[in-house]
Amino acid sequence: xxxxxxxxxxxxxxxxxxxxxxxxxxxxxxxxxxxxxxxxxxxxxxxxxxxxxxxxxxxxxxxxxxxxxxxxxxxxxxxxxxxxxxxxxxxxxxxxxxxxxxxxxxxxxxxxxxxxxxxxxxxxxxxxxxxxxxxxxxxxxxxxxxxxxxxxxxxxxxxxxxxxxxxxxxxxxxxxxxxxxxxxxxxxxxxxxxxxxxxxxxxxxxxxxxxxxxxxxxxxxxxxxxxxxxxxxxxxxxxxxxxxxxxxxxxxxxxxxxxxxxxxxxxxxxxxxxxxxxxxxxxxxxxxxxxxxxxxxxxxxxxxxxxxxxxxxxxxxxxxxxxxxxxxxxxxxxxxxxxxxxxxxxxxxxxxxxxxxxxxxxxxxxxxxxxxxxxxxxxxxxxxxxxxxxxxxxxxxxxxxxxxxxxxxxxxxxxxxxxxxxxxxxxxxxxxxxxxxxxxxxxxxxxxxxxxxxxxxxxxxxxxxxxxxxxxxxxxxxxxxxxxxxxxxxxxxxxxxxxxxxxxxxxxxxxxxxxxxxxxxxxxxxxxxxxxxxxxxxxxxxxxxxxxxxxxxxxxxxxxxxxxxxxxxxxxxxxxxxxxxxxxxxxxxxxxxxxxxxxxxxxxxxxxxxxxxxxxx
Numbered sequence: 001x002x003x004x005x006x007x008x009x010x011x012x013x014x015x016x017x018x019x020x021x022x023x024x025x026x027x028x029x030x031x032x033x034x035x036x037x038x039x040x041x042x043x044x045x046x047x048x049x050x051x052x053x054x055x056x057x058x059x060x061x062x063x064x065x066x067x068x069x070x071x072x073x074x075x076x077x078x079x080x081x082x083x084x085x086x087x088x089x090x091x092x093x094x095x096x097x098x099x100x101x102x103x104x105x106x107x108x109x110x111x112x113x114x115x116x117x118x119x120x121x122x123x124x125x126x127x128x129x130x131x132x133x134x135x136x137x138x139x140x141x142x143x144x145x146x147x148x149x150x151x152x153x154x155x156x157x158x159x160x161x162x163x164x165x166x167x168x169x170x171x172x173x174x175x176x177x178x179x180x181x182x183x184x185x186x187x188x189x190x191x192x193x194x195x196x197x198x199x200x201x202x203x204x205x206x207x208x209x210x211x212x213x214x215x216x217x218x219x220x221x222x223x224x225x226x227x228x229x230x231x232x233x234x235x236x237x238x239x240x241x242x243x244x245x246x247x248x249x250x251x252x253x254x255x256x257x258x259x260x261x262x263x264x265x266x267x268x269x270x271x272x273x274x275x276x277x278x279x280x281x282x283x284x285x286x287x288x289x290x291x292x293x294x295x296x297x298x299x300x301x302x303x304x305x306x307x308x309x310x311x312x313x314x315x316x317x318x319x320x321x322x323x324x325x326x327x328x329x330x331x332x333x334x335x336x337x338x339x340x341x342x343x344x345x346x347x348x349x350x351x352x353x354x355x356x357x358x359x360x361x362x363x364x365x366x367x368x369x370x371x372x373x374x375x376x377x378x379x380x381x382x383x384x385x386x387x388x389x390x391x392x393x394x395x396x397x398x399x400x401x402x403x404x405x406x407x408x409x410x411x412x413x414x415x416x417x418x419x420x421x422x423x424x425x426x427x428x429x430x431x432x433x434x435x436x437x438x439x440x441x442x443x444x445x446x447x448x449x450x451x452x453x454x455x456x457x458x459x460x461x462x463x464x465x466x467x468x469x470x471x472x473x474x475x476x477x478x479x480x481x482x483x484x485x486x487x488x489x490x491x492x493x494x495x496x497x498x499x500x501x502x503x504x505x506x507x508x509x510x511x512x513x514x515x516x517x518x519x520x521x522x523x524x525x526x527x528x529x530x531x532x533x534x535x536x537x538x539x540x541x542x543x544x545x546x547x548x549x550x551x552x553x554x555x556x557x558x559x560x561x562x563x564x565x566x567x568x569x570x571x572x573x574x575x576x577x578x579x580x581x582x583x584x585x586x587x588x589x590x591x592x593x594x595x596x597x598x599x600x601x602x603x604x605x606x607x608x609x610x611x612x613x614x615x616x617x
Contacts, residue, residue, distance in 0.1 A: 005093065037050055072121075074119050393479040408509075443497075517616075564614050566612050572610075
């Protein structure tokens with residue numbers, strides 16, 4: 001594995017990539033024109049001076065408001081530094097421009113004062129929370145901050161950083177190593193105490209530990225380095241061997257970047273234990289499988305911003321560029337060529353662009369059944385006007401997921417038909433009630449009760465446990481998915497999600513589809529002696545009201561170019577409501593709602609069978 005310095009030197013060595021050198025210099029000078037990324041120390045300054053204010057801080061009591069806001073702002077400043085500092089270093093390496101070196105050293109002097117890189121308080125996001133004795137440990141800013149330093153020093157020519165400043169940086173990294181090791185020894189963070197390597201929160205401090213040891217010399221920090229590598233491998237092992245990332249694609253675009261960054265640095269030092277892991281070898285295919293026809297995206301889990309994945313989608317282009325540079329994956333190259341506007345507009349993207357046309361590419365399969373992700377995805381071809389479908393079950397280790405066991409999304413010949421509500425910012429007051437809960441998905445609800453809206457400053461992300469168990473389905477429950485048929489012509493998939501609900505003996509959902517349409521057959525049995533109104537929601541990909549016709553057991557809904565035909569074993573009431581939406585693409589200021597069909601039994605029942613057919617009207 002080449003170092004960043006070697007990859008940057010190759011851009012300058014090959015005359016054909018002269019434009020790439022010019023692009024690095026242009027990007028660097030644009031970054032250099034921005035103010036230095038500085039840490040702030042007062043609540044009233046958070047959100048200013050290129051810092052980010054997490055909206056969850058606003059309703060908190062003063063005792064923890066500043067602590068939480070400052071800790072979260074550290075994540076933003078560390079990530080900004082990780083984007084800009086290596087770019088400045090590469091540009092100086094390519095040009096020798098002393099103005100760029102001076103600007104970079106000024107930023108590095110600021111970063112060297114960030115001790116610790118992640119300030120305590122990131123756990124204090126709810127009213128009543130207090131910082132535990134001894135703090136809450138290293139977190140997301142740790143990995144990004146150490147990466148900023150590591151990539152920068154790896155790219156800079158010898159002598160570009162003054163010796164006293166370099167020593168100050170090394171002293172900072174030594175303290176970070178001791179602090180991260182101390183976190184694992186004391187089991188300071190919740191994810192260490194619960195031994196949870198799945199979460200992104202485990203990965204970022206681990207990247208910081210591995211990278212800091214490599215910067216200072218792994219021989220001098222061998223024990224700490226091996227702890228970091230062991231924790232990194234555990235994180236890789238925790239995800240699916242077929243490349244499934246267990247917190248959804250949005251968190252993957254952040255966390256897998258951290259995993260790859262650590263694995264690349266290890267490989268550049270001769271240690272390939274992480275870069276050769278099956279998860280990283282297979283992840284690009286799982287990632288690209290999130291592309292549905294019409295640029296729709298598979299947005300289960302907390303996948304904000306991935307309901308619509310345009311050709312210019314920055315997170316996808318950046319991670320695919322990083323994967324191409326670090327692994328040479330054929331599907332990453334294919335996706336950047338065929339599905340996106342090329343590599344990202346940053347340093348990684350410039351390096352990837354030089355490798356884009358060198359070597360073969362390979363489209364992923366059109367369909368897959370992922371066992372660990374309990375998900376099936378399918379599309380008829382790779383054109384935007386294809387038909388596509390995806391559906392979710394549930395695994396007991398799922399995290400950052402919603403009450404979506406049994407959910408189905410469907411696009412017919414490029415036209416979205418069924419969607420989910422998506423995911424807004426974590427400070428959205430209605431997040432738990434209308435997005436995370438079963439209300440936000442095409443799933444079963446038992447009874448008609450709606451989940452309550454939490455008070456500001458309490459958990460906005462987790463629907464009340466009592467409501468989940470009685471009505472909407474537990475997010476941690478298992479819901480097996482069995483692909484009975486899956487081929488180029490379509491598929492037939494059975495989901496058993498009854499175990500997610502109290503009072504439900506069985507809920508079997510059979511999904512059958514071809515390129516022309518999709519049929520969903522539901523069979524619900526409540527426990528003996530129980531009778532409830534049985535309700536399903538169908539989130540339609542339209543903001544215009546549907547035209548409803550029917551009565552009793554047979555109904556039809558039509559909207560735009562779509563149609564739904566419903567037949568049931570018992571009398572139904574079918575209505576429509578307007579719900580908030582973070583799935584469909586919207587223009588600034590445009591209404592962010594969509595139409596949802598509410599299909600419920602006309603009376604309390606113990607059993608119902610229902611079929612819903614979706615296709616072009």
